[in-house]
Amino acid sequence: MPPLPSSPAPRHVLVTGSSRGIGQAIAAAFVAAGERVTVHGRSEASASRAMAELGAAGAIAADVTDAASLHAAIASAIETNGPVDVLVNNAGGVETAPLSRLDVDALRRMMALNVEPVLTAIRAVVPGMKAKGGGRIVTVASTAGLKGYAYVGAYTAAKHAVVGLTRAFALELAAAEITVNAVCPGYTDTALMADSLDRLEEKTGRSRDDLLKDFTRVNPLGRLIRPEEVADCVRWLAGTEAGAITGQAIAVAGGEI
Template identity: 80%
Template sequence: MTPHASPRHVFVTGSSRGIGHAVAAAFVAAGDRVTVHARTAESAERARAELGAAGSVAADVTDAAALEAALASAAERAGPVQVLVNNAGAAETAPLSRLDVDQLRRMMALNVEPVLTAIRAVAPAMNTAGTGRIVTVASTAGLKGYAYVGAYTAAKHAVVGLTRALALELAAAGITVNAVCPGYTDTALIADSLDRLEARTGRDREAILEDFTRVNPLGRLIRPQEVADSVLWLAGAGASGITGQAIAVAGGEL
């Protein structure tokens, strides 16, 4: 990876593992000053050491004040955030008979509200600089329906809508706002899902995995690095004319 002429301060939420970890690693390799984030200080510092990142912060992203404080602390140490990657999030499953408003609120609080909080926190400095890159890791669930994850799907659709709306508001300031929408990705989250389904149903793990990969014409899980490469491109000079987009990284699923 060719380093940037001028390293940027990149903040990646939920970067202690999975897609976020791969994204942070890609920016470190590109020569940027990366602040990694996790829910606990121990996880954040472990990721920083593993990646050779510039710094680490901890915050529960569902606590707006804590997330704002973490972003402020990172900016004080490494300068204004020039690239924000909203990656933190998670899914809960439930059929309609067990899907309630509480689950919907949890999914919105975890997958949507922190995106708005973080963007509001970094936008003033980006506006002053006349440039900035914001990329949110959404999901193909933000572009289509999935059975049994209604609340998560609704939340990811909301993230895509927020991306498109804020892209229009921030374009005049030279700030691009985009989303990447991975399909089923080879992360600990999927591994945990396979474990739970195997234990609950008694089905063979490989057969369950085939259910996940069947929707992908490539016939496999997406690799975290493939998502990271898309995020890196959207944050680069070559994508300066790309904003308000939700790009599927899903092997042709959509």
């Protein structure tokens, strides 16, 4: 009787911004799938806590707006767990302001937080991917990378830039069997969303249910997206069956796009 085929070795998956929210859900999905996951947090404490909670293989800490710090942290993850097979760029953030208060400094902050780390991380992992014969890169963008939103002009511009990088790098890296895609969630049920609702409730005096309707009315499903739904899309894009999917920006938004 011929021997059974051996199971593929666990891949090294690095998820930036994975100490909470969508990033933590993505890291958890890869851990559950048996992959060797490195989590990332802004601080050593948050990264270590996420590693312990998820049972991840490693943790790194870096301020993603500091390119040298992020590159060094990724290099240490590679030294510990080997070349990165799957990179998930999830770290990012949003600032709100109307046009009358939106200045160039705000635009630069959004680019530094949402765009520059994507370039830094991709440059750090691509040599190892090429040496291994391929890899997967998935960036968590936003529906703001596919349409406009009022009062978040700088964030919207940054997420459009992320989608642009995705499409450009997909063309550059296709010959190396490295796929590059973006996932674009709509409003998602995270602690960050809960904090935003808390602040708005206090600031406006409106009820939480009423405020939540403002966020969900753009979604035909009439609800917030679950972090696990975003994670499942990311995990699929990282799989062998998605080897021909590259240069895409996939909305996980209940039909909003």
